[in-house]
Amino acid sequence: SQQGEEDPQALSIQEGENATMNCSYKTSINNLQWYRQNSGRGLVHLILIRSNEREKHSGRLRVTLDTSKKSSSLLITASRAADTASYFCATGPTSGGYQKVTFGTGTKLQVIP
Amino acid sequence: NAGVTQTPKFRVLKTGQSMTLLCAQDMNHEYMYWYRQDPGMGLRLIHYSVGEGTTAKGEVPDGYNVSRLKKQNFLLGLESAAPSQTSVYFCANRQGASGELFFGEGSRLTVL
Numbered sequence: 001s002q003q004g005e006e007d008p009q010a011l012s013i014q015e016g017e018n019a020t021m022n023c024s025y026k027t028s029i030n031n032l033q034w035y036r037q038n039s040g041r042g043l044v045h046l047i048l049i050r051s052n053e054r055e056k057h058s059g060r061l062r063v064t065l066d067t068s069k070k071s072s073s074l075l076i077t078a079s080r081a082a083d084t085a086s087y088f089c090a091t092g093p094t095s096g097g098y099q100k101v102t103f104g105t106g107t108k109l110q111v112i113p
Numbered sequence: 114n115a116g117v118t119q120t121p122k123f124r125v126l127k128t129g130q131s132m133t134l135l136c137a138q139d140m141n142h143e144y145m146y147w148y149r150q151d152p153g154m155g156l157r158l159i160h161y162s163v164g165e166g167t168t169a170k171g172e173v174p175d176g177y178n179v180s181r182l183k184k185q186n187f188l189l190g191l192e193s194a195a196p197s198q199t200s201v202y203f204c205a206n207r208q209g210a211s212g213e214l215f216f217g218e219g220s221r222l223t224v225l
Binding site: 004006009029030031033035040041042043044078088090092099100101102103104105106 | 117144146148152153155156157159161163169171172203205207210211212213214215216217218219
Protein backbone atom coordinates (compact mmCIF):
# COMPACT_ATOMS: atom_id res chain seq x y z
CA SER A 1 0.00 0.00 0.00
CA GLN A 2 1.13 3.56 -0.57
CA GLN A 3 2.72 5.57 2.19
CA GLY A 4 0.82 8.78 1.68
CA GLU A 5 -2.71 9.88 1.07
CA GLU A 6 -3.57 13.35 -0.11
CA ASP A 7 -6.78 15.12 0.64
CA PRO A 8 -8.77 16.35 -1.18
CA GLN A 9 -8.37 14.29 -4.34
CA ALA A 10 -9.46 17.28 -6.40
CA LEU A 11 -9.78 20.98 -5.68
CA SER A 12 -11.18 23.78 -7.82
CA ILE A 13 -10.71 27.41 -6.81
CA GLN A 14 -10.81 30.89 -8.30
CA GLU A 15 -7.64 32.72 -9.17
CA GLY A 16 -6.43 34.75 -6.20
CA GLU A 17 -7.81 32.33 -3.60
CA ASN A 18 -5.64 30.17 -1.37
CA ALA A 19 -5.38 26.42 -1.94
CA THR A 20 -4.75 23.99 0.88
CA MET A 21 -4.01 20.31 0.42
CA ASN A 22 -3.21 17.74 3.06
CA CYS A 23 -1.05 14.65 3.22
CA SER A 24 -1.16 11.83 5.75
CA TYR A 25 1.50 9.14 5.99
CA LYS A 26 1.99 5.91 7.89
CA THR A 27 5.55 5.46 9.15
CA SER A 28 8.21 7.59 10.83
CA ILE A 29 10.01 9.79 8.33
CA ASN A 30 13.25 11.70 7.87
CA ASN A 31 11.64 14.35 5.75
CA LEU A 32 8.58 15.08 3.66
CA GLN A 33 8.62 16.63 0.23
CA TRP A 34 6.01 18.15 -2.03
CA TYR A 35 6.08 17.84 -5.79
CA ARG A 36 4.07 19.31 -8.61
CA GLN A 37 3.14 17.61 -11.88
CA ASN A 38 1.78 19.43 -14.89
CA SER A 39 -0.38 17.29 -17.15
CA GLY A 40 1.68 14.78 -19.09
CA ARG A 41 5.00 15.89 -17.58
CA GLY A 42 7.44 14.66 -14.99
CA LEU A 43 7.29 15.75 -11.36
CA VAL A 44 9.07 18.85 -10.15
CA HIS A 45 10.27 19.34 -6.59
CA LEU A 46 8.66 22.21 -4.68
CA ILE A 47 9.78 22.08 -1.07
CA LEU A 48 11.29 19.77 1.56
CA ILE A 49 10.57 19.86 5.28
CA ARG A 50 12.64 17.87 7.74
CA SER A 51 11.13 15.84 10.56
CA ASN A 52 12.41 18.32 13.17
CA GLU A 53 10.79 21.29 11.42
CA ARG A 54 7.20 22.39 11.91
CA GLU A 55 6.79 24.98 9.18
CA LYS A 56 8.60 26.10 6.09
CA HIS A 57 8.02 28.82 3.50
CA SER A 58 9.10 29.22 -0.09
CA GLY A 59 7.61 32.10 -2.05
CA ARG A 60 3.84 31.56 -2.13
CA LEU A 61 4.19 28.09 -0.62
CA ARG A 62 3.79 27.27 3.05
CA VAL A 63 4.26 23.73 4.34
CA THR A 64 3.51 22.47 7.81
CA LEU A 65 4.44 19.15 9.35
CA ASP A 66 2.91 17.47 12.40
CA THR A 67 4.86 14.29 13.10
CA SER A 68 2.61 13.36 16.04
CA LYS A 69 -0.35 13.19 13.66
CA LYS A 70 1.75 11.97 10.72
CA SER A 71 0.37 14.71 8.53
CA SER A 72 1.47 17.66 6.43
CA SER A 73 -0.27 20.46 4.61
CA LEU A 74 0.68 22.53 1.59
CA LEU A 75 -0.77 26.02 1.27
CA ILE A 76 -0.51 27.94 -1.98
CA THR A 77 -1.41 31.58 -1.44
CA ALA A 78 -2.85 33.95 -4.04
CA SER A 79 -3.23 31.15 -6.58
CA ARG A 80 -2.70 31.69 -10.30
CA ALA A 81 -4.04 29.83 -13.32
CA ALA A 82 -0.48 28.56 -13.85
CA ASP A 83 -0.72 26.71 -10.51
CA THR A 84 -3.16 24.28 -12.12
CA ALA A 85 -1.46 20.90 -11.70
CA SER A 86 -1.40 17.79 -9.53
CA TYR A 87 0.43 17.98 -6.23
CA PHE A 88 2.02 15.02 -4.46
CA CYS A 89 3.65 14.50 -1.10
CA ALA A 90 6.58 12.11 -0.83
CA THR A 91 8.26 10.55 2.18
CA GLY A 92 11.23 8.39 3.05
CA PRO A 93 11.11 6.09 6.08
CA THR A 94 13.66 6.29 8.89
CA SER A 95 14.37 2.56 8.71
CA GLY A 96 13.70 -0.54 6.64
CA GLY A 97 14.85 0.83 3.31
CA TYR A 98 15.45 4.46 4.20
CA GLN A 99 16.52 5.18 0.66
CA LYS A 100 13.01 4.58 -0.61
CA VAL A 101 10.85 7.51 -1.56
CA THR A 102 7.15 6.78 -1.74
CA PHE A 103 4.42 9.06 -2.98
CA GLY A 104 0.86 9.78 -2.08
CA THR A 105 -2.05 9.60 -4.46
CA GLY A 106 -2.06 13.33 -5.25
CA THR A 107 -4.38 16.32 -5.25
CA LYS A 108 -5.51 17.67 -8.60
CA LEU A 109 -5.76 21.45 -8.37
CA GLN A 110 -7.65 23.55 -10.88
CA VAL A 111 -7.33 27.33 -10.66
CA ILE A 112 -10.02 29.10 -12.64
CA PRO A 113 -8.99 32.46 -14.16
CA ASN B 114 22.53 19.37 -19.47
CA ALA B 115 19.69 16.94 -20.14
CA GLY B 116 19.33 15.84 -16.50
CA VAL B 117 17.29 12.61 -16.60
CA THR B 118 16.42 11.20 -20.00
CA GLN B 119 14.04 8.33 -20.64
CA THR B 120 13.79 6.30 -23.83
CA PRO B 121 11.54 5.44 -25.49
CA LYS B 122 8.85 8.01 -24.75
CA PHE B 123 6.07 5.88 -26.20
CA ARG B 124 5.77 2.17 -26.90
CA VAL B 125 3.02 -0.28 -27.75
CA LEU B 126 3.59 -3.94 -26.97
CA LYS B 127 1.64 -7.12 -27.41
CA THR B 128 1.06 -9.39 -24.43
CA GLY B 129 4.08 -11.62 -23.88
CA GLN B 130 6.60 -9.38 -25.62
CA SER B 131 9.64 -8.08 -23.81
CA MET B 132 11.19 -4.65 -23.73
CA THR B 133 13.61 -2.45 -21.86
CA LEU B 134 13.17 1.14 -20.75
CA LEU B 135 16.37 3.13 -20.44
CA CYS B 136 16.97 5.90 -17.95
CA ALA B 137 20.13 7.92 -18.47
CA GLN B 138 21.46 10.69 -16.23
CA ASP B 139 24.21 13.26 -16.67
CA MET B 140 24.02 14.45 -13.05
CA ASN B 141 26.36 11.87 -11.49
CA HIS B 142 23.81 11.05 -8.79
CA GLU B 143 24.09 7.86 -6.79
CA TYR B 144 20.42 7.01 -6.31
CA MET B 145 18.04 6.13 -9.13
CA TYR B 146 14.40 5.08 -9.05
CA TRP B 147 11.72 3.63 -11.32
CA TYR B 148 8.07 4.47 -10.68
CA ARG B 149 4.85 3.71 -12.47
CA GLN B 150 1.91 6.07 -12.48
CA ASP B 151 -1.66 4.92 -13.00
CA PRO B 152 -4.84 7.03 -12.81
CA GLY B 153 -5.93 7.55 -9.22
CA MET B 154 -2.94 5.64 -7.84
CA GLY B 155 -0.26 8.28 -7.72
CA LEU B 156 3.30 7.03 -8.20
CA ARG B 157 4.31 3.57 -7.04
CA LEU B 158 7.93 2.58 -6.58
CA ILE B 159 8.99 -0.42 -8.69
CA HIS B 160 12.74 -0.75 -8.07
CA TYR B 161 15.54 1.52 -7.02
CA SER B 162 19.33 1.61 -6.89
CA VAL B 163 21.68 3.21 -4.40
CA GLY B 164 24.73 2.96 -6.61
CA GLU B 165 26.39 1.23 -9.52
CA GLY B 166 25.88 -2.52 -9.36
CA THR B 167 23.10 -2.37 -6.75
CA THR B 168 19.34 -2.74 -7.04
CA ALA B 169 16.49 -3.17 -4.56
CA LYS B 170 12.77 -3.86 -4.70
CA GLY B 171 10.15 -1.20 -4.19
CA GLU B 172 6.41 -1.46 -3.61
CA VAL B 173 5.42 -3.20 -6.87
CA PRO B 174 8.45 -5.11 -8.24
CA ASP B 175 6.69 -8.19 -9.67
CA GLY B 176 6.99 -8.60 -13.42
CA TYR B 177 9.93 -6.18 -13.68
CA ASN B 178 13.70 -6.52 -13.56
CA VAL B 179 16.32 -3.82 -13.35
CA SER B 180 20.04 -3.39 -13.83
CA ARG B 181 22.53 -0.67 -12.93
CA LEU B 182 25.73 -1.78 -14.65
CA LYS B 183 26.89 1.80 -15.09
CA LYS B 184 26.29 4.68 -12.71
CA GLN B 185 24.66 6.82 -15.37
CA ASN B 186 22.13 4.23 -16.59
CA PHE B 187 19.25 2.45 -14.88
CA LEU B 188 17.38 -0.07 -17.03
CA LEU B 189 13.87 -1.38 -16.40
CA GLY B 190 12.94 -4.61 -18.14
CA LEU B 191 9.66 -6.35 -18.80
CA GLU B 192 10.35 -9.98 -19.70
CA SER B 193 6.76 -10.90 -20.62
CA ALA B 194 4.52 -7.86 -20.82
CA ALA B 195 0.96 -8.03 -19.48
CA PRO B 196 -1.94 -5.59 -19.99
CA SER B 197 -1.70 -4.74 -16.26
CA GLN B 198 1.68 -3.17 -17.02
CA THR B 199 0.07 -0.51 -19.20
CA SER B 200 1.16 2.66 -17.44
CA VAL B 201 3.35 5.73 -17.52
CA TYR B 202 6.82 4.98 -16.20
CA PHE B 203 8.99 7.62 -14.57
CA CYS B 204 12.64 7.49 -13.73
CA ALA B 205 14.14 9.74 -11.07
CA ASN B 206 17.47 10.30 -9.37
CA ARG B 207 18.91 12.07 -6.35
CA GLN B 208 22.35 12.71 -4.93
CA GLY B 209 22.09 11.13 -1.48
CA ALA B 210 19.74 9.33 0.87
CA SER B 211 17.66 12.46 1.38
CA GLY B 212 16.92 15.47 -0.72
CA GLU B 213 14.94 16.14 -3.81
CA LEU B 214 14.26 13.80 -6.69
CA PHE B 215 14.83 14.83 -10.28
CA PHE B 216 12.42 13.24 -12.75
CA GLY B 217 12.48 12.33 -16.39
CA GLU B 218 9.54 13.18 -18.65
CA GLY B 219 8.06 9.69 -18.58
CA SER B 220 7.61 6.71 -20.88
CA ARG B 221 4.08 5.79 -21.86
CA LEU B 222 3.71 2.04 -22.33
CA THR B 223 0.62 0.30 -23.68
CA VAL B 224 0.32 -3.48 -23.59
CA LEU B 225 -2.40 -4.92 -25.82
